[in-house]
Amino acid sequence: MDTFLDMFLDIISRPEGILLIVIIVLALGFDFINGFHDAANSIATIVVTKVLTPLQAVIWAAFFNFIAYFVSLYVIGEFKIGNTIAKTVNEDFITLEVILAGLIAAIVWNLATWKLGIPSSSSHTLVGGFMGAAIAHAGSFENVVNYAKVIPIFLFIFLAPVIGLLIAHILTIIILHLCKRASPARAEKWFKKLQLVSSALFSLGHGMNDAQKVMGIIGAAVIFYHLNVDMDPLYVNGSGDNFSLFVDHWWWVPLASFLFIGLGTLSGGWKIIKTMGTKITKVTPLEGVASETAGAITLYLTEFLGIPVSTTHTITGAIIGVGVTKRVSAVRWGVTISLLWAWVLTIPVSALLAALVYYIVALF
Structure with missing residues (x-):
């Protein structure tokens, strides 16, 4: 405890340290907003x-969002997605002001889309804000973005919902075939019970995916601070990976990231629940199991690959997949196309907003 207190006192003794604390607070605030913004992803169908x-559902989802911390730490053994996010921008163009501007932009866009009931991606908002502020800081696009990390993120804007759609479609066909002789009332009773399992699995995937994104942003800020402000030899001269050093020495950040996304989920997000649960297609318990299981499988796959994806995109694609199984017209394509536009615009709009915020921050 003394070591933690000494570190905290040393940090707040410097102006840059105070800015670092502000960034951490804002990042955890974004994490909380992400929780209620994305609550609908795992609970809309149930x-x-x-x-x-609704109250039982948010408690259920929030619990598994937090439990995902222990799965990431003790089962998977690393935080791959957090590492990816921290490295989306080349180290030479990361400053505390860049991270601050990116966070402010991400929070503004997330709150705006939540207010409008649009299930946009918190993940891509954060990535777009980070890149936009860094580009504004550099004054050009040259060598700013780490394309080896960013290109897979861009590709999965489209691949994640397609993968979710295909898996959900196949799962629905398999389930319908296996249950074709079952009593409808008995089958519905069983699928309602199974929905608790599928929703829990998806909530675990959501926690592992989205909480790590905030970890990545905080990690980038902490690493910058240790490299450029206090010149910590562990980071400057160390041969290990700096993100791993951050996780080891700032162990409470991963814990807080998973806790805050769980608390955010507890606060709900009812407008988006309505969009996800009713406006795309009518969902039955069977289809809820198929869509949530498909979404969970997609999230676990991308977690294994270390690619940050949108849980919103993933579950939306899965819900469309079960809708298409009935008939193509069962999907309300007008709503779906509107969602697609929101997905495509999220990164560039967040980037432009972050650039504007950076120019304002740079004045002070």
């Missing part, structure tokens, strides 16, 4: 199918 009440 609320609409009346498996759980």
Whole structure:
């Protein structure tokens, strides 16, 4: 405890240290917003199918969002997605002001889309804000973005929902075939119970994916601070990976990131629940199981690959997949196309907003 207190006192004794603390607070605030913004992803179907009440559903999802911390730490053994996010911008163009501007832009865009009930991607908002502020700081696009990290993120804007759609479509066909002789009432009873499992699996995937993104942003800020402000030899001269050093020495940041996304989920996000649960296609308990399981499989796959994806995109694609199984017209394509536009615009709009915020921050 003394070591932690000494580190904290040393940090706040410097102006840059105070800015670092502000960034950490804002990042955890974004994490909380991400939780209620994305709450609908894992609970919309179980609320609409009346498996759980809205209050029960958010408690259920929040619990598994937090439990994902222990899965990441003790089962997977690393935080791959956090590492990816921290390295989306080349180190030479990262400053505390860049990270601050990116965070402010991400928070503004997330709150705006939440207010409008648009299930946009918190992940891509954060990535777009980080890159936009860095480009504004550099004054050019040259060598700013780490394309080896960013290109897979861009590709999975489209691949994640398609993968979710295909898996959900196949799962629905398999389930329908296996249950074709079952009593409809008995089958529905069982699928309502299974929805608790599929929702829990998806909530675990959501926690592992989204909480790590905030970790990555905080990690980038902490690494910058140790490299450029206090010149910590462990980071400057160390032969290990700086992100791993950050996780080891700032162990409470991963824990706080998973806790805050869970607390955010507890606060709900009812407008987006309505969009996800009713406006795309009518969802039954069977289809809820198929879509949530498909979404969870997609998230675990991308976690293994270390690619940050949008849980919103993933579950939306999965819900479309179960809708298409019934008939193509069962999907409300007008709503789906509107969502697609929101997905495509999120990164560039967040980047432009972050650039504007950076220019304002740079004045002070």
